[in-house]
Amino acid sequence: MSESLPRKQFVEDLTDQTDDFSRWYNEVVRKAQLADYSPVRGSMVIRPYGYGLWENMQRLLDRRIKDTGHQNAYFPLLIPESLLKLEADHVEGFAPECAWVTEGGSEKLEERYAIRPTSEAIIGHMYSRWIESYRDLPVLINQWANVMRWEKVTRLFLRTAEFLWQEGHTAHANEPECLEEVLRMLEVYRDFVENELAIPVYAGKKSDSERFAGAQDTYSIEALMRDGKALQAGTSHHLGQHFARVFDITYQDEQGRRQFVWQTSWGVSTRLVGAIVMTHGDDQGLRLPPNVAPIQAVVVPIWRKDADRAAVSEFVAKVKQAIGGVVRLHVDDRDQYTPGWKYNEYEMRGVPVRLEIGPKDVANNAVMSVRRDTRIKESIPFDQLAQRLPALLADIQRTLFEQAKTFRDDSTVLAGSKEEVIAHFAAEKRGLVAVAWDGSAAFEAEVKEACGATLRCMPIDLSRFGSLEKPGHRVALFARAY
Amino acid sequence: MSESLPRKQFVEDLTDQTDDFSRWYNEVVRKAQLADYSPVRGSMVIRPYGYGLWENMQRLLDRRIKDTGHQNAYFPLLIPESLLKLEADHVEGFAPECAWVTEGGSEKLEERYAIRPTSEAIIGHMYSRWIESYRDLPVLINQWANVMRWEKVTRLFLRTAEFLWQEGHTAHANEPECLEEVLRMLEVYRDFVENELAIPVYAGKKSDSERFAGAQDTYSIEALMRDGKALQAGTSHHLGQHFARVFDITYQDEQGRRQFVWQTSWGVSTRLVGAIVMTHGDDQGLRLPPNVAPIQAVVVPIWRKDADRAAVSEFVAKVKQAIGGVVRLHVDDRDQYTPGWKYNEYEMRGVPVRLEIGPKDVANNAVMSVRRDTRIKESIPFDQLAQRLPALLADIQRTLFEQAKTFRDDSTVLAGSKEEVIAHFAAEKRGLVAVAWDGSAAFEAEVKEACGATLRCMPIDLSRFGSLEKPGHRVALFARAY
Numbered sequence: 001m002s003e004s005l006p007r008k009q010f011v012e013d014l015t016d017q018t019d020d021f022s023r024w025y026n027e028v029v030r031k032a033q034l035a036d037y038s039p040v041r042g043s044m045v046i047r048p049y050g051y052g053l054w055e056n057m058q059r060l061l062d063r064r065i066k067d068t069g070h071q072n073a074y075f076p077l078l079i080p081e082s083l084l085k086l087e088a089d090h091v092e093g094f095a096p097e098c099a100w101v102t103e104g105g106s107e108k109l110e111e112r113y114a115i116r117p118t119s120e121a122i123i124g125h126m127y128s129r130w131i132e133s134y135r136d137l138p139v140l141i142n143q144w145a146n147v148m149r150w151e152k153v154t155r156l157f158l159r160t161a162e163f164l165w166q167e168g169h170t171a172h173a174n175e176p177e178c179l180e181e182v183l184r185m186l187e188v189y190r191d192f193v194e195n196e197l198a199i200p201v202y203a204g205k206k207s208d209s210e211r212f213a214g215a216q217d218t219y220s221i222e223a224l225m226r227d228g229k230a231l232q233a234g235t236s237h238h239l240g241q242h243f244a245r246v247f248d249i250t251y252q253d254e255q256g257r258r259q260f261v262w263q264t265s266w267g268v269s270t271r272l273v274g275a276i277v278m279t280h281g282d283d284q285g286l287r288l289p290p291n292v293a294p295i296q297a298v299v300v301p302i303w304r305k306d307a308d309r310a311a312v313s314e315f316v317a318k319v320k321q322a323i324g325g326v327v328r329l330h331v332d333d334r335d336q337y338t339p340g341w342k343y344n345e346y347e348m349r350g351v352p353v354r355l356e357i358g359p360k361d362v363a364n365n366a367v368m369s370v371r372r373d374t375r376i377k378e379s380i381p382f383d384q385l386a387q388r389l390p391a392l393l394a395d396i397q398r399t400l401f402e403q404a405k406t407f408r409d410d411s412t413v414l415a416g417s418k419e420e421v422i423a424h425f426a427a428e429k430r431g432l433v434a435v436a437w438d439g440s441a442a443f444e445a446e447v448k449e450a451c452g453a454t455l456r457c458m459p460i461d462l463s464r465f466g467s468l469e470k471p472g473h474r475v476a477l478f479a480r481a482y
Numbered sequence: 483m484s485e486s487l488p489r490k491q492f493v494e495d496l497t498d499q500t501d502d503f504s505r506w507y508n509e510v511v512r513k514a515q516l517a518d519y520s521p522v523r524g525s526m527v528i529r530p531y532g533y534g535l536w537e538n539m540q541r542l543l544d545r546r547i548k549d550t551g552h553q554n555a556y557f558p559l560l561i562p563e564s565l566l567k568l569e570a571d572h573v574e575g576f577a578p579e580c581a582w583v584t585e586g587g588s589e590k591l592e593e594r595y596a597i598r599p600t601s602e603a604i605i606g607h608m609y610s611r612w613i614e615s616y617r618d619l620p621v622l623i624n625q626w627a628n629v630m631r632w633e634k635v636t637r638l639f640l641r642t643a644e645f646l647w648q649e650g651h652t653a654h655a656n657e658p659e660c661l662e663e664v665l666r667m668l669e670v671y672r673d674f675v676e677n678e679l680a681i682p683v684y685a686g687k688k689s690d691s692e693r694f695a696g697a698q699d700t701y702s703i704e705a706l707m708r709d710g711k712a713l714q715a716g717t718s719h720h721l722g723q724h725f726a727r728v729f730d731i732t733y734q735d736e737q738g739r740r741q742f743v744w745q746t747s748w749g750v751s752t753r754l755v756g757a758i759v760m761t762h763g764d765d766q767g768l769r770l771p772p773n774v775a776p777i778q779a780v781v782v783p784i785w786r787k788d789a790d791r792a793a794v795s796e797f798v799a800k801v802k803q804a805i806g807g808v809v810r811l812h813v814d815d816r817d818q819y820t821p822g823w824k825y826n827e828y829e830m831r832g833v834p835v836r837l838e839i840g841p842k843d844v845a846n847n848a849v850m851s852v853r854r855d856t857r858i859k860e861s862i863p864f865d866q867l868a869q870r871l872p873a874l875l876a877d878i879q880r881t882l883f884e885q886a887k888t889f890r891d892d893s894t895v896l897a898g899s900k901e902e903v904i905a906h907f908a909a910e911k912r913g914l915v916a917v918a919w920d921g922s923a924a925f926e927a928e929v930k931e932a933c934g935a936t937l938r939c940m941p942i943d944l945s946r947f948g949s950l951e952k953p954g955h956r957v958a959l960f961a962r963a964y
Binding site: 036038039040041043044045046047048050051052054055071072073074075076077078079080083096097098099100101102103104105106112113115122125126129130135141145146148150152161162164334336 | 518520521522523525526527528529530532533534536537553554555556557558559560561562565578579580581582583584585586587588594595597604607608611612617623627628630632634643644646816818
């Protein structure tokens with residue numbers, strides 16, 4: 001991530017999505033100032049605009065996590081190698097991509113510490129000390145934290161050595177309650193991603209080959225990017241009693257018997273910022289869903305003659321006063337940039353609504369609004385602004401979701417056989433293909449080998465796939481994926 | 483931090499403050515479930531109750547940081563050794579206490595990475611890429627993050643290898659604006675700590691021997707704990723052009739000349755949780771300031787006969803309905819614990835107000851409130867609850883501050899000479915001593931050598947110390963400190 005752009009480039013230079021989607025993506029992320037490369041291998045800097053987006057996402061998801069009874073806590077960044085090694089599948093999955101601390105101060109450490117790639121091990125250790133009785137259950141804890149996975153190939157937001165996420169870790173008295181929690185949080189993620197980020201997803205179960213290292217079952221939500229590749233947008237794991245057995249997490253039940261707990265873990269990360277970019281962006285740059293946009297509306301004052309300036313400024317102040325508390329508003333009154341330059345900049349940055357205020361608007365006691373998604377202009381009388389603007393933002397939120405859903409649905413096709421799946425990706429290399437899967441790893445391996453597509457999930461909602469159901473098979477969605 | 487308490491201990495076992503303050507502190511932090519030891523050397527686990535407190539603190543401080551024009555961002559956890567080494571004082575101060583990453587995946591790294599002990603180096607590097615013109619200034623960025631300092635002796639919240647904090651990093655066109663920012667943020671900290679945490683502080687400048695590694699000047703706020711030791715509660719650094727010169731952070735001024743920027747950095751950490759415990763706690767446990775308490779009022783339902791249960795539960799539900807949106811309310815309706823057990827538990831956990839609801843209260847259509855700070859009981863008619871409870875909480879907030887301020891003021895004495903400073907600490911070992919300081923390092927060294935007290939700060943507000951002012955001297959506060 002030490003690649004470097006010239007210090008300033010113009011908005012007009014943006015690559016078209018159809019020419020080179022990957023290049024378009026990197027340019028948008030940097031030109032919109034969501035993030036930048038850093039001198040640290042595989043790590044990025046999340047700039048204020050990108051972090052403001054993440055803060056809004058955090059707030060909306062954190063509320064849902066708390067509303068479902070969870071509390072936040074914080075566990076150590078470092079994990080002793082001996083703890084990480086206790087669960088065999090877990091260490092096999094994560095050890096190869098750990099960053100290791102081997103020296104502290106001027107001393108060589110007796111045992112290596114991994115920077116957490118995920119926290120099941122350290123949290124399992126603590127739960128074994130905290131949980132004694134059925135009265136202590138369920139334990140419902142979430143953590144917002146940075147984690148590190150030493151990936152070879154990295155990409156801003158989508159795959160970085162360090163990333164930010166939340167990881168929930170719960171413990172339950174029995175399997176039904178555990179599974180209920182797994183599915184509850186999968187539904188929380190679906191609701192959050194669809195209703196706040198305007199990204200439609202398929203929620204379903206992973207195959208054995210794609211499940212989390214150490215889990216009994218993994219569930220995920222899968223989204224489709226505009227280049228036709230799928231992206232795993234969140235996961236919810238049924239850990240069974242795997243960690244309970246190796247970390248000795250037990251409780252006394254009501255009859256005084258010692259029992260192992262049942263556990264879940266679930267997480268989403270800053271990867272979702274990349275998902276927003278690749279779901280809604282266009283050739284002019286970002287299009288941010290209003291619910292999470294750091295700036296929901298930007299005011300651009302316009303004057304040609306100095307004589308107009310005072311009247312425009314006064315009207316802008318009045319507008320700010322009227323709606324500054326209603327929407328996240330930014331007034332760009334910088335003198336050194338022209339209105340046209342600002343239009344381009346805020347289109348690149350995906351601000352949902354631009355409000356142009358010039359002498360004519362002042363004369364009309366109105367504001368000219370321009371939607372980022374449809375470019376539709378509408379003059380809004382000053383007195384209606386506080387009502388109309390939130391309605392406009394709600395409509396943009398809805399429109400972005402509908403556009404993405406239409407694209408996703410149109411890009412989801414049904415195949416009658418493994419051969420049809422392979423033929424689809426050999427020809428098109430994009431979209432999602434649903435097929436009746438026989439449950440074998442050989443089927444998955446053959447598809448992957450032939451065309452690079454993998455089994456994304458077995459969707460829970462089969463309403464679109466009923467025709468594929470047949471005995472001894474599960475409906476599965478295949479795609480090439482990030 | 484691998485020391486371990488028996489799994490359950492009773493509230494009654496709490497050590498008295500006067501018997502052993504340090505032991506009292508560790509017990510309170512663990513019994514109130516603010517934090518726990520972890521298997522990672524020097525690192526602690528912040529439990530949900532402690533983290534809930536930190537979240538409230540974050541929210542109140544973050545609002546102030548944003549209201550003064552700053553934006554949040556996120557920079558890499560790892561810092562290449564070569565970057566850390568650029569500023570000579572900085573590396574000398576921090577390198578000895580860094581944790582070092584030397585291996586990634588299965589490979590030995592070519593260069594060591596430090597886990598950030600603070601982020602001046604990595605942020606300075608990025609600023610050199612982002613800042614070009616006077617139009618880009620000031621840059622006002624804050625980061626909420628974990629940091630790591632490989633301390634030899636650690637203590638829950640006060641000194642841990644890993645801790646959570648915010649660190650502001652700003653860049654300015656000239657020194658006056660830079661100094662204005664340093665003092666603005668010092669004042670933000672004073673306001674936050676005094677008005678939200680109810681901890682009175684002295685704000686002032688550090689001597690050269692106590693300033694931040696790499697800074698031109700350091701300012702701090704200093705609090706006094708109940709055992710008479712001072713605690714540095716926040717710092718604001720005037721970095722001058724030290725980092726700008728070594729990281730080459732320059733801008734073109736309005737005349738087109740290349741200039742180095744002026745920088746500040748400032749931070750407070752989870753150490754403030756320890757300050758709350760040691761400022762307000764008593765022999766029954768925590769006393770939390772209502773503004774940041776995770777639970778502001780706890781409802782304890784009481785019934786002896788099963789016949790009372792329905793009426794009490796119904797009234798409790800009515801109370802929850804009436805004030806659940808007004809204050810942070812928790813209803814403890816667990817059957818397996820007695821009301822008396824719950825009283826002790828919530829006193830230990832420092833919940834500002836307890837609301838007892840029994841058959842008599844139901845009959846009176848009232849709730850019996852008990853203040854944690856003064857133990858004063860007051861029956862509040864149901865209809866007045868939504869007005870009276872917030873007023874009660876405001877009074878507790880004020881009372882905690884006044885008590886702490888009286889203690890702090892009574893423990894601040896004036897000395898006429900270095901010898902009097904030494905004599906004070908030799909005899910009492912506690913409190914703050916103000917003295918006219920000649921500005922020499924020899925004075926500081928002699929005091930420290932003789933009695934362990936250090937120069938905490940040169941207070942900005944001299945209203946209490948006017949009698950000490952004399953030419954060629956600065957009023958300085960000495961104390962033994964955490």
